[in-house]
Amino acid sequence: MPEWLKQFWEWLKQSLANSHDLRAEVLALRLGLALLLGLVIAAVHARTQDRNIPPAPNFPSTLVLLCILIAIVTQVIGDNTARAFSLVGALAIIRFRTVVEDTRDTAFVIFAVVIGMSVGAGYPAVALIGLGVVSAAAVAVCPRRPASPVPAAEWGLNVRVGLGSDPDSLLKEVFAKHLEHTEILSTSTSRQGAALDLSYRVRLRPSSTATSLVAELNRLEGVQNVELRRV
Numbered sequence: 001m002p003e004w005l006k007q008f009w010e011w012l013k014q015s016l017a018n019s020h021d022l023r024a025e026v027l028a029l030r031l032g033l034a035l036l037l038g039l040v041i042a043a044v045h046a047r048t049q050d051r052n053i054p055p056a057p058n059f060p061s062t063l064v065l066l067c068i069l070i071a072i073v074t075q076v077i078g079d080n081t082a083r084a085f086s087l088v089g090a091l092a093i094i095r096f097r098t099v100v101e102d103t104r105d106t107a108f109v110i111f112a113v114v115i116g117m118s119v120g121a122g123y124p125a126v127a128l129i130g131l132g133v134v135s136a137a138a139v140a141v142c143p144r145r146p147a148s149p150v151p152a153a154e155w156g157l158n159v160r161v162g163l164g165s166d167p168d169s170l171l172k173e174v175f176a177k178h179l180e181h182t183e184i185l186s187t188s189t190s191r192q193g194a195a196l197d198l199s200y201r202v203r204l205r206p207s208s209t210a211t212s213l214v215a216e217l218n219r220l221e222g223v224q225n226v227e228l229r230r231v
Helices: 003-018 024-048 059-077 081-091 103-120 124-140 167-178 210-218
Strands: 154-162 179-190 195-204 223-230
Touching: 024 059, 024 103, 024 124, 059 103, 103 124, 154 167, 154 210, 167 179, 167 195, 167 210, 210 223
Parallel strands: none
Antiparallel strands: 154 195, 154 223, 179 195
8 A cells, every 4th residue: 555545544544533533434324324314304395295386306405415414514513612603604604595485395404404413413313203203293284285176178179050050049059058168269161152160169068978069069950060179
């Protein structure tokens, strides 16, 4: 092993040994636990989020990173009051300008901070019990998600009516029976002016079917052709 590498290794071991006698494997274990608990916090947030509020795409990863960083900061501070004030002053320059749409997000930020602090201070039992209790509370009081109504299907209806018939009076009764919404899109002549082609956007009533609508329109005197298709 090169001499410079040996010197670096000795310096690294000495530095770790002077850091509150915290061994590297203990440090790795604490940060690994902070990572795991941060992932759980992000999962609980995603599970209990109000679907009516657009999610922030980076917020789950922020919770995970925040949990790990707080665990690191807690170990750096230890019992040193001067170091704590120095870190507070250094972190005070950070300004978060992202508007929090949901006040619950603020609670989850504090959640990640507290769990990371518990892990970093060497209280895994507090972190695990706190994680379980707060997660259960978040699930219990999460906003109820109303069932999304299934939008009614829209259809394109084309009806050809002989020129001697009044389309409005001819189709009115059948439309009122089978359709809950009717919007005329276009009107044109066909067969060298002997007929009118009418194009509609329609929605069927729940009690009606496409087959029954077309069949009843075809039975009307003056209707020459009917075409119904999904749009």
